[in-house]
Amino acid sequence: MSLQVYNSLTRKKETFQSITPGLVGLYVCGPTVSGESHLGHARPYVTFDVVYRYLSHLGYKVRYVRNITDAGHFEEEGREAEDKISKKATLEKLEPMELVQKYTNLYHWAMLQLNNIEPSIEPTATGHIVEQINMIEKIIADGYAYAVNGSVYFDVEKYNTDFSKKGLPYGMLSGRVLEDMLETTRDLDGQDEKRNKGDFALWKNAPPEHIMRWKSPWGEGFPGWHIECSAMSTKYLGDEFDIHGGGMDLQFPHHECEIAQSAVCNHKSPARYWMHNNMITINGRKMGKSYNNVIKLSELFSGQHPLLAQAYHPMVIRFFILQTHYRSTLDFGNEALQASEKGLKRLIDAYENLKKLEVRSQKSEDIVLEEHILKLLNELDEFMNDDFNTAKVLANIFELVPTINSLKHKQLAEDALSIDVIAFMQQKLKLFIEDILGLKNIHATDSKVDGVIQILINLRKEAKAKKDFVTSDKIRNELAVLGVQLKDEKDGTVSYSL
RNA sequence: GGUCCUGUGGCCGAGUGGCUAGGCAGAGCUCUGCAAAAGCUCCUACAGCGGUUCGAAUCCGCUCGGGACCUCCA
Structure with a gap:
């Protein structure tokens, strides 16, 4: 089409x-x-x-x-x-x-x-x-x-x-x-x-x-x-x-x-x-100067507005907008924005996981899954061709998330999908997420910060090895307060997200 | 008053005749030292009333509700 x-x-x-x-x-x-x-x-x-x-x-x-x-x-x-x-x-x-x-x-x-x-x-x-x-x-x-x-x-x-x-x-x-x-x-x-x-x-x-x-x-x-x-x-x-x-x-x-x-x-x-x-509405009414119900972008990004429960990252706003077809009204709400924030994180996390997947299988062992994946990927073009339906594009990408995460967490057999299918998925998602939808990872990784966190991760590992859970939990909890979330992976490694 | 759009599950939202998106929230389970993350499962809706049709959230009519434009507005 x-x-x-x-x-x-x-x-x-x-x-x-x-x-x-x-x-x-x-x-x-x-x-x-x-x-x-x-x-x-x-x-x-x-x-x-x-x-x-x-x-x-x-x-x-x-x-x-x-x-x-x-x-x-x-x-x-x-x-x-x-x-x-x-x-x-x-x-x-x-x-x-x-x-x-x-x-x-x-x-x-x-x-x-x-x-x-x-x-x-x-x-x-x-x-x-x-x-x-x-x-x-x-x-x-x-x-x-x-x-x-x-x-x-x-x-x-x-x-x-x-x-x-x-x-x-x-x-x-x-x-x-x-x-x-x-x-x-x-x-x-x-x-x-x-x-x-x-x-x-x-x-x-x-x-x-x-x-x-x-x-x-x-x-x-x-x-x-x-x-x-x-x-x-x-x-x-x-x-x-x-x-x-x-x-x-x-x-x-x-x-x-x-x-x-x-x-x-x-x-x-x-x-x-x-x-x-179409318009963005707030309590069902168009946001506009005449209605005295505007939230400026700078206020949105900083959270400084009586109607805002928190600050929202610009990427969250972008994602929020793209989750709806452009010809429909879109109603503002803290709940909706928070849902977008979490959804975007899930999407980007999976995308990062996908980029790091290491698959060597030449052949997909799960043919049904492979076909399903290919269908979802090929539909992305159709959806965009259908009057820029970004909402459907995102829905399909979300449907890929469980598969990607299952591969990463070994909840799915390593050879379920072939290296070709994975490569195709990597290429397609890069194209759609980054190039077409213009979404990007909110949390840029800074090598210095990364180094510091790695030190803490190692200290925690040592504490855990000694069954000193008080210390290990302290590190984890205090990092969490700062917004750094540690994840103990199945294979014993520890990853984190900001 | 005129023109037009719209009413989907707790919230946000796809969807134009049959295959009943997706996100968030909620419940249960698996994994885990405990968590988190992740996975699996569940919750399955289309304002109301009629009509068309084998079959309607989807088409038509009426009723009720919401909105946009007619003035600067993205």
Whole structure:
């Protein structure tokens, strides 16, 4: 089975076919760096990191573009016409750029912790003001935008009338009908500049107190939110590219507006496949600023938050996210995170065991087992091909764990599996656990620490030989308090895990 | 109000017609000086009510519950 991708545009799974053989253009909406990233933000970046990794594994040369929104948006369009970033900067007495830098750094730090590969290009909105202005001019020239008092708005109704004929109606992505929307759109203040309620800003006039501002043909101002993604995706991926990703909450209006802008400028819908990850919820409700229920990533990693029973390692968060299919909601909870923590440890421990297995048998003595193992391993590719079903991949890997551990602990005959099957399993699990899912061992082994522990292990061995269990247990228990767990193996050796 | 999604065992979650994932927790057993780890076994669910079907968690309808978007939001 070849790769199947669920396309939000068609609402069904489709066989993935890149526009140019061997190449894939992937655009993912990045963060607005006016605040610190929270758990919810981790989801798209982990999700699309795996998409990126898997496409690369399939042999595609992927250009992964993920923007940084550093120009700020309106708090409430039309009403406050105020740049989020400059507002906060004033409050904190910081330069906007300083604020942007701070949160960009924190974001990059969090991405690194989560083991997300950095994108090929990470363009910033402020670095592409010229491109955005050019695009707006083009839209005005074509008659789909109009300037009022130094601001420019996209004429949604005119666009819809003309482009519906071309199969690109406004609402095609989110399944909305413009007429319905015009009736139900909330009545916001200060909408008088717009011809229609559904129109959205391409450029906003900057009031005097506004710090972030650029010169434009319409006066000093700043770009609207949606235009940056259209400008940057076009610049780096072309008029039409393969995959556009982002959170489900961006589907409307953000992505819908992107399609409209790009369609006017490039005469086609920008992306072939639209992928949207679902939300992370907390007590069943979406985690988001508006709900005041966010847990920042730094808080999650440190455990410093009233809702957290403990700190959670970034790898635990990654694993937690991957255990669910990306299109399902994922509910946060200490119990769930703790289950992930233990599960991840079990998985990684088994994987480490597998790497060290020494098998010499040329032939598997247990044919049934061998076939079962091969089936589980071969299904891994199928599951990934089925719209990146990481949950199923992990389930199969867990099914391999008892076999691996039984071989290690000699609970299974040494020659149950052949050296070829073991090698295949080693190769497959490396590929899936490390390369595709991007999971890694939380506990790096430090040779000095290892040496110290070995000394203690030897002292304990001596004590045990003398049946001095008080001393041996003391060593074991005190190490356990430090998080070092000793394990007496069957063959008399002692291993430990951190 | 409009559009759409969803309701799975103590918890988190796969799953689109028959083969009833997986993780965590819980119980028993094996191993062990005692533990831990590991292994084995058990606990077997699909909101409710109808319908379609030889057969439904899976399709259809209704009821009840939860949520997302329609405003910045991953």
